[in-house]
Amino acid sequence: MAKICVVGAGVVGQATGKGFLKLGHDVTFVDVDADTVERIRNNGFSAIFPEEMALGDVEAVFISVSTPTGEDGINLSSLDQACRDIGSALTVCQSRPVIVFRSTILPGTTRKRLIPLLEKAAGDGRVGEHVCYNPEYLRERHAQGDFDRPRIITIGQGDRSEDAAHKLTGLYRPFNAAVYRCSYEEAEFQKYVNNLFNATKISFFNEMREMAKSLGIDPTRAFQLTVRSAQGMWDPLYGTHDKGLYGGACLPKDTNAWIKYMEESGLNPIFMQAVREINRSMGGA
Structure with a gap:
């Protein structure tokens, strides 16, 4: 079983982490909010703050921090900080986990913004080889059930991250859902098409x-x-x-x-x- 970190323990993060826990994986939640960390601990789960992250033996990191929209458009400040925190944790470990972004982001964000941030923070220009984008399709009131019984699983990857996408596919295999692999941009675009069609x-x-x-x-x-x-x-x-x-x-x-x-x-x-x-x-x- 894999050791997994889930960065951002909101609705999506908790559904993701608890879903993998049910399969026997070792999951640690990471969040900046003290009340959230305490509440998760009180419910019997492992939860830490970003500065406590140790990724030496972690196989996958799922990032599900919020990306709210304001007057100036999408706010990526929390996601940027998560990249810096993860990159910093990577500087002190030799192994490289699969890094999986789940937050809703505009096309081009993973390739042009998040991977460069990770690589700069980690001091390692090869971190991008381990990055995937995995959009979530979770309804807020039914998030856990939707994660446990997914209709489809979409994995966005780059030219360098074929092995990472293969590993992520393996983690999802027990869910018995069709897995579709495409480019980062196609997966990011598809997530918006999904949500905007519902709104329409x-x-x-x-x-x-x-x-x-x-x-x-x-x-x-x-x-x-x-x-x-x-x-x-x-x-x-x-x-x-x-x-x-x-x-x-x-x-x-x-x-x-x-x-x-x-x-x-x-x-x-x-x-x-x-x-x-x-x-x-x-x-x-």
Whole structure:
């Protein structure tokens, strides 16, 4: 069994660590927050502060610190500090664990920012050979169950980190989930596509719900039937192929008719206006 460190003991970090604990691995949580460290210890788990990290016999380090978004965009300060802490710990050990970033980060962040930070802090230009990006797909209220029973596992790697990705694949093998390996940038991009699609779908149905209420219609039954009737619902690959813009006899005319009807009814179909604008901006109707 492997010795694992989980840096960042929030929802994702604890689900990750406890998931590996169930498989018999030796897991230590690392966090900067004293209350978090104390709470984890009180629950019978191993928890330390970053300055206490010793990586000499650790096989994998999972980093799941927060990357909040503010007025200036994504805030990577906690992730930067985690890289410095891990790099510092690497300076005093000969072995090299697999370093696995799980935080949601924009495409290019692992290659262009995090690996250089790690290598500078460690004083070792080969640390990048041990780095993978492994996005999480955990729902906040069901994080542990989602980690224990993953739908898929995505591993982003670089040209130098083939062996690290192979080792990480081995750690995940007992979960019996399909493992997909791709570049750092593809994995980082996919995580955003995953989250933004969820946000898009929620916003679409929220707008439709508001429109229905304004028209005096209960949308519940219509939504239930849409799940069964719309190809975009029952065909998971619908719209993902590179087949160009939406067109044909139905979609452009019905989109335009709906927008016109809503506007004449004194309503503002923002979502559908944006859908049409995207199609038009790319040469569609």
